[in-house]
Amino acid sequence: MAEWLYEEGIGEARAALVDHGxxxxxxxxxxxxxxRAGALASGRLTHTVIPRKRGIARLDSGEEILIEPIPPKVAEGAQVLIEIVREAIPEEGRAKLAKGRIAPPGSKAHPGPSLLQRLxxxxxxxxxxPAHEEDRLEAHGWGELMEEAMRGEVGTEAASLRIFLTPxxxxxxVDGSLPPAQLGPKGSKLAALAIRRMGLSGSIGIDLPTMNNKxxxxxAATQVDKNLPLLFERTAVNGFGFIQIVRRRERASIMEVLRANPVLTAALALLRRAERHEGAASGAGAVTLAAAPAVTGLLHRNRDWLARLERRRGGAVALKEDASLAISAGYVA
Structure with a gap:
């Protein structure tokens, strides 16, 4: 039976639904x-973009939210309670604002569910x-999945995917050495599994090889239905091998989270390795984190992360700047 593995890391929480390894x-x-999605948050409608259809609100926290629709009796400057239906999404060039709608009368403010609550x-x-136990996430391929998400490449020479994020x-x-009649179903299955594994959502287009007949x-289309859980909608595979899938979009995908800030991604991955470095199980261990200047600089600016690492390890943590290292090549000594 599938079960969730949950890790309360430093700077981020991680979870994986695993089954049979x-x-x-x-x-x-x-x-x-x-x-977070699911929150009811207080704010003020700052300006209308399209009357009665779209506007921008500023939450009490300062975050701006896209509002759709705008009830007729809500004017600019009004204090409103907003139901968050989609979190902010990082995109190349500019971030996509979180999206919300005006909550019904009588609603009360509350935060959105945390990752653990959702699980x-x-x-x-x-x-x-916890870090003092075996690394169950890694045993199920966590590191490999993170590399796939960063590269946007999945599969083997026989059937592979290249995944591109666009606004x-x-x-x-889908590409590979298999004949089109075999590559089509293989590629659509591989794509469906990757969509689920990485949490890809919104509008998704899959370019399969051109297949000879209906x-x-x-x-090929049936492989999507077998391997991607509902809810989603899809088109048929057209004569050019293209199929489109639409999934509800509430949060950023793994690819978007990791790619939005590669320095942050590298720093948090380094902290994860440091938690599990030899000696952590016994609670003993001063460690040194060696990394590129951008990574050590970020860690210097977030001393609370280092303090938490010291508490969890029971030893001092030092930083070593090494300009010869790539951003993702930090190590623990």
Whole structure:
């Protein structure tokens, strides 16, 4: 039976739905002030973009929210309670604002559910994974999945995916050495599994090889239905091998989280390795984190992370700046 592995890391929480040694879904929730999906938050409608249809509100926290629609009796400057339906999404060039709607009268403000609360709400078993125990996430391929998400590449020579994030949609290009009649179904299955595993959502286009007949295209489309849990909508595979999928979009995908700030991603991964470095199980261990200047600089600016690491390890933590290292090449000594 599938179960959740949950790790309360420093700077971020991590979770993976695993079954028979495989990661089916992966989730990351980073610390920060951004409002979560499902929250009811107080704010003020600052200006109208399209009358009665779209506007911008500023929460009491200072975060700006896109509002759709705007009730007729709500004017600019009005204090409003907002239901958050989508969190802010990082995009190249500019971030996509969180999205909300005016809450019904009588609603009360409350925060959105945390990652751990969302896991418990699924009804599946949740297994905590503290750093002093075996690395269950890594045993199921966590590191490999993170590398795939950063590269946007999945698969083998026989069937592979290249995944591209764009402001309009996620595009998945299927390639490989298999004949088109075999590559189509294989590629659509691989894409469906990657969509679930990385939490890709919104509009997603999959470019399969051109297949000769309708039956081949139907087999490829069926692989999506078998391997991607509801809810989603999809088109048929057209004559050019293209299929479009639409999934509800509430949060950033793993790819978006990791790529939004590569320095932050590298720093948090280094902290994770430091927690599990030899000696952590016995509670003893001063360690040195060696990393590129951008990474050590970020860690210097977040001394609370280092303090938490020291408490968890029971030893002092030092930083070593090494300009010869790539951003992702930090190590623990």
């Amino acid at each position: 495989r990661i089916l879904e992966a989730l990351i929730e980073r610390e920060g002030p951004q409002v 418990h709400a699924t009804g599946k078993v949740v297994i905590p994974c 309009a949609m996620v595009l998945i290009d 039956d081949e295209r139907l087999i």
